[in-house]
Amino acid sequence: MTTTPKAGVRAHARPRGGSPDAPMTHAQIMRALSGLLLGLFCAILSSTVVTNALPRIIGDLGGGQSAYTWVVTASLLAVTASTPLWGKLADQFSKKILVQSALVVYSIGSLVAGLAPNPATLITARVIQGLGGGGLSALAQVVLAAMISPRERGRYSGYLGATFAVATVGGPLLGGVITDTSWLGWRWCLFVGIPFALVALVVLQRTLNLPVAKRDVKVDWAGAFFVSAAVCTLLIWVTFADDKYAWLSWQTYTLVGASIVLALIFLFVETKAAEPIIPLRLFRNPTIALASLASLFVGIALFAGTVFFSQYFQLARGDSPTMSGVMTIPFIAGLFVSSTVSGRVITRTGKWKGWLLTGGVLLTAGLALLGMLRYDTPYLFIALCMALMGLGVGMTLQNLVLCTQNQVAPNDLGAASSTVTFFRSLGGAVGVSVLGSVLTTRIGHYARETVTQLSPPDQAVAAKASGGGQLPDLALLPAPVRTWLESAYGHGIGDIFMYVAPVALIAFLVTLFIKEVPLRASSGLVQAAEAAQAAETAEAVAGIPVPAEAVDAVAQAPGAEGIPVRGRVRAAGSEPVPRAAVTLTSPEGRQVTRAEVQADGSYTLQAPGFGRYVLITSADGYQPQESTIVVDDESVVHDVLLTAPTG
Structure with missing residues (x-):
């Protein structure tokens, strides 16, 4: 229900006992959010802390560009597949227990990842981490919506944005420092989230107390299976296409056909399920349908853009993991400023669509300018582009969730919130997989195109450095070969940003058709x-x-x-x-x-x-x-x- 209070009206909740239940105070909300934000910090940290360490991790474990991509994609895949299930469970079970369960799953995955002896084990552990991280990301939005009205939620969404920014900037910096510290090593990048998760468990036990609706529940396990299978099959195809087989081949037709069949089975199952994991009736609402579509494209732009920053700074510019994290501060600063400022202004005015459209423009502009990257591009220009991109992301992500939550009944908050997050994660997973494959092709193209500029001895070194499918160690290469390889990486990663810019533009065009509805004033x-x-x-x-x-x-x-x-x-x-x-x-x-x-x-x-x-x-x-x-x-x-x- 919508309540827009003016002079003289106050809306209250009335439990079954009949006594008024006033909305939570700011202090009560902040206490309840403390453990939740700490858990969300863990989820984001699991992705960002390894970003700058990945070239070193993959090199030590003997992996190549495919393994690099899959370490990122595996986590996103698990987040994508599990998010709708966590959201639906939140509509049926104790949100507190679910958040704590997600923290336990995340901690187990982190422990296994830190002990991984090879890329396959690491990728498996990242799947477990992603299952927990998907729960933390989805449940943070659900709990926030349960406690706070949409009109006030902008203010508190700013805290989520700030947490995202701190974890995003702190993660790469922390990961870089750990990787560059000889007595720690990169494995501690994967262990470091465990203490935060344990503290979050204790804090949540003391601070998060939400009523639980007592009713018979039927978990849509069939829906969860088929949506996971459909997504997995799709990602397997886009990851190995143009590497293990051609884009147009019998493997492509088989995998794409299987993914479509599994998706159709999923849709059929959802029409019959008593408690569907993604209620299809939600998409009859134009706002939810458009916000989900926009989230899909924003996810491609966001994850595909940010994942390749560390490769650019380390492999195209030769920076250390620590400096790679420092270099991305403009992106995080833009995200931090835009998420906090837009959240507070939305709370005061109740207007959100203008911020959504502005964010789409800035995100598209930042990515388009980043398409001009080369290995020797002046850093000031790169910093400006990253700041534009960060501003766009901060204005876009939370507001797509906010406009969706404003359109649904309380018993659909979990499903609706996780649906938008699902499409964002799906876009990110597909985008990273596809563009990771494209990046390998582009780097190879530019390397072959310019290798003749090297002397014959250096060409032999270059052939050895670029062979074997492993990420190169630039410090061991002669100066001419290093410059040649940095140039190939810089130009190839620039192409990736150029390819992603039209995707961000599509997201902006979709948001044009989302109708602005006044924010409700009841939680x-x-x-x-x-x-x-x-x-x-x-x-x-x-x-x-x-x-x-x-x-x-x-x-x-x-x-x-x-x-x-x-x-x-x-x-x-x-x-x-x-x-x-x-x-x-x-x-x-x-x-x-x-x-x-x-x-x-x-x-x-x-x-x-x-x-x-x-x-x-x-x-x-x-x-x-x-x-x-x-x-x-x-x-x-x-x-x-x-x-x-x-x-």
């Missing part, structure tokens, strides 16, 4: 409490005539017309719901007055005087909605969002 918990009472109270007042004393009270109220209570009633797609019935009752359930919603969705009632009332809204084809309003001023404005029945 998921408040809405859930109201919805729990709605059916009961609607039953209690159904068929009760207007008492004579209520009519008299309205007639005798100040101004002879009472105190106006007005607003608009709309559906999830923001269209008005004409002829809906709006009933004002006393807290005891006695009907005071009622009205019919006009064609434009507006309604007006007259409250007999100051006090607390229950507003019940019902219409054919929608769930009845109830909220408690407090009339203590000359006028009350209260908007209502009606949702379709679940199931």
Whole structure:
């Protein structure tokens, strides 16, 4: 339900006991978020801390560009496949226990990854890490939506953005320092998240206490299996295409066909599931459908862009892992500033679409300019491009989730939030896989094109350095060969950014069609409490005539017309719901007055005087909605969002 408070209205949750339950205070929210943000920090750290260490890790374990790509892709794949399941479980089970479970899974994966003796074991461990990280990423959004209204959520989304920024900038720096420290080594990059996860477990146990809806649940395990299988098959194809086999080959036709069949089976299973992992009815809402599509393209741009920064700075410019992390600070600074500033402004104004569009423009511009990269490009130009990209990411990521959460009922918050995150992770996983394969081809092209510029002895060294499929150690190469290889990497990675820029542009074009809907002013918990009472109270007042004393009270109220209570009633797609019935009752359930919603969705009632009332809204084809309003001023404005029945 939507509530847009103006002067004189306060919305409260009412648990079944009937006593008012005021929204959480800022201090209560921050205490509850402390452990959650620490868990989210772990999830992000697991990806970023190895970014600058990967060239060293893959080199020590004897892997090549394919292994480099798969270490990143494996984690993204697990995040992608598990996110919808975590989100759906959050609608059915204790969110606190789920977050703690995700932390345990993440810690196990980190331990195995740190002990990995070869690339295959490391990739397997990254899958386990991704399963835990997917839960932490999805559940952070779900818990935030449960505690905080969309109107206020921008402020707290800024804290999520700040956590993302700190983990993103701190991770590469920390990973670089660990890798360059002889008595630690790169394995500690994979162990370092475990202490944070253990602390988060303890903090969450003490601070995060959310009510649990007690109801029969049916987990859609079949849906989880088929969506995972479809995604895995797709990623296997894009990873090995143009390496193990041609893009157009029988392997391609087989894998793509299998992925399509598995996806169709998944869609069929979802139509039959009692509790679908991704409720397909959500996509009837244009905002959710468009936000999911935009997230897919943003994911490609974000992950494909950031993953190759470390390779550029280390293999195209010869920087150390630590300096590679320092070099990416402009990107993180842009993300930090835009996420925190946009979140606070959105909280004050309730307007979010302008930030979303601006972010799309900046992201596209930053990637397009990065397409001009070469190994000797001035760093000042690179820093400016990364800052633009960071500003765009900060304005885009959280707002796509926010506009989705603003459109759904409380019992769909988990599924809707994880759906947007799922498409973002899917885009990232596919983008990294495809572009990793493309990068290998482009580097090889530029290397062959320029190798004749080297002397015959240096050509022999170059052939050995670029052979074997392993990442080169630039420090061991003669100066001419090193410059030749750096040039090939710089030009190839520049091409990757150039290819990604149109993808970011598509994301921007999609967001143009997302309709801006005013942010609700009640949190998921408040809405859930109201919805729990709605059916009961609607039953209690159904068929009760207007008492004579209520009519008299309205007639005798100040101004002879009472105190106006007005607003608009709309559906999830923001269209008005004409002829809906709006009933004002006393807290005891006695009907005071009622009205019919006009064609434009507006309604007006007259409250007999100051006090607390229950507003019940019902219409054919929608769930009845109830909220408690407090009339203590000359006028009350209260908007209502009606949702379709679940199931």
